[in-house]
Amino acid sequence: MPELPEVETIRRGLEKYLLGISIADIEVRLIKMFEGKKEDIIDQKIVGVRRFGKGLVIDFENKKSMVAHVKMTGQFIYKGVQSFQNFHPQIGIANELPNKWTHIIFSLGNGDVLYYNDIRQFGWLKVCATDDVHSLTFFKNLGPEPFRDLTVEVFRNILQESKRPIKTLLMDQSKISGVGNIYANEALFKAGVHPASLSSEITNKKVKKLHDSLLEVLIQGLELGGASDVNYLNVDGKTGGFQHHFKVYRRDGKECFYCQSLIKRIVIGGRGTFYCPRCQKEKAAVVKKKK
DNA sequence: CATGGGTCCTGAGTGC
DNA sequence: TGCACTCAGGACCCAT
Numbered sequence: 001m002p003e004l005p006e007v008e009t010i011r012r013g014l015e016k017y018l019l020g021i022s023i024a025d026i027e028v029r030l031i032k033m034f035e036g037k038k039e040d041i042i043d044q045k046i047v048g049v050r051r052f053g054k055g056l057v058i059d060f061e062n063k064k065s066m067v068a069h070v071k072m073t074g075q076f077i078y079k080g081v082q083s084f085q086n087f088h089p090q091i092g093i094a095n096e097l098p099n100k101w102t103h104i105i106f107s108l109g110n111g112d113v114l115y116y117n118d119i120r121q122f123g124w125l126k127v128c129a130t131d132d133v134h135s136l137t138f139f140k141n142l143g144p145e146p147f148r149d150l151t152v153e154v155f156r157n158i159l160q161e162s163k164r165p166i167k168t169l170l171m172d173q174s175k176i177s178g179v180g181n182i183y184a185n186e187a188l189f190k191a192g193v194h195p196a197s198l199s200s201e202i203t204n205k206k207v208k209k210l211h212d213s214l215l216e217v218l219i220q221g222l223e224l225g226g227a228s229d230v231n232y233l234n235v236d237g238k239t240g241g242f243q244h245h246f247k248v249y250r251r252d253g254k255e256c257f258y259c260q261s262l263i264k265r266i267v268i269g270g271r272g273t274f275y276c277p278r279c280q281k282e283k284a285a286v287v288k289k290k291k
Numbered sequence: 292c293a294t295g296g297g298t299c300c301t302g303a304g305t306g307c
Numbered sequence: 308t309g310c311a312c313t314c315a316g317g318a319c320c321c322a323t
Contacts, residue, residue: 071317120300
């Protein structure tokens with residue numbers, strides 16, 4: 001599922017291909033996925049591609065923007081007409097597009113094409129004034145950016161104010177932006193913190209360790225081009241590599257790489273949660289588990 | 292205000 | 308083989 005490292009990888013791909021060019025036409029095949037007036041951005045030069053948490057913002061020269069959230073299964077795939085430089089031999093996706101999951105097709109001013117595919121149709125795209133981006137529901141409720149605003153002190157304050165399980169807190173976009181299920185699980189393992197631990201009762205030492213671990217797994221994910229857990233592909237139609245480095249995520253029933261205990265799966269906040277019962281010790285300050 | 296549950300949707304997985 | 312059924316999951320919306 002695209003989280004900060006995956007969305008940032010997508011952003012870089014979009015920036016690489018779209019900066020300085022324009023969109024000649026937009027074909028919306030699934031009406032509900034596209035809000036706003038597409039005429040507002042057609043034939044306007046793209047001047048920036050930004051990311052806030054898991055949200056993307058494409059800015060146009062006329063002070064309009066197209067914002068997008070790919071949720072779990074959304075993909076932006078670029079297909080160059082002049083060359084097949086982004087054709088992936090294993091996936092071959094650039095050649096197979098559009099397919100039954102292609103919901104939006106951007107015909108670009110240079111003759112190339114950008115596809116938006118989304119199997120589960122949870123993603124969305126909308127056009128608005130650039131000045132209004134941060135008034136949108138998703139963007140106005142975002143917490144600090146891990147690589148920019150999330151100092152240890154800020155992180156500690158966020159944890160101290162909450163009695164929720166730490167796993168739930170890490171994934172709360174209004175508290176910290178960009179972290180989802182994969183990186184929350186992996187960061188907690190790396191820090192040796194049980195995912196059900198009460199946020200406010202985690203020791204200072206562990207808070208520092210968790211902060212470091214979170215940034216480390218996000219950086220590792222970014223360096224590997226993200227995690228292609230289910231459907232994630234970058235703008236070139238290629239998979240990331242972080243899925244080969246999961247220590248706990250989706251490894252329930254398998255041995256911990258460090259202590260050989262069996263990785264467990266529980267549900268916290270309605271989401272699958274994976275941890276090593278030995279490396280991430282149960283503590284007194286653990287929220288009651290569900291199911 | 293904070294929190295928890297239902298909802299959207301479809302492919303994968305399970306049981307017979 | 309195939310059918311019926313259940314489940315996962317990010318953010319939003321609503322109820323408490």
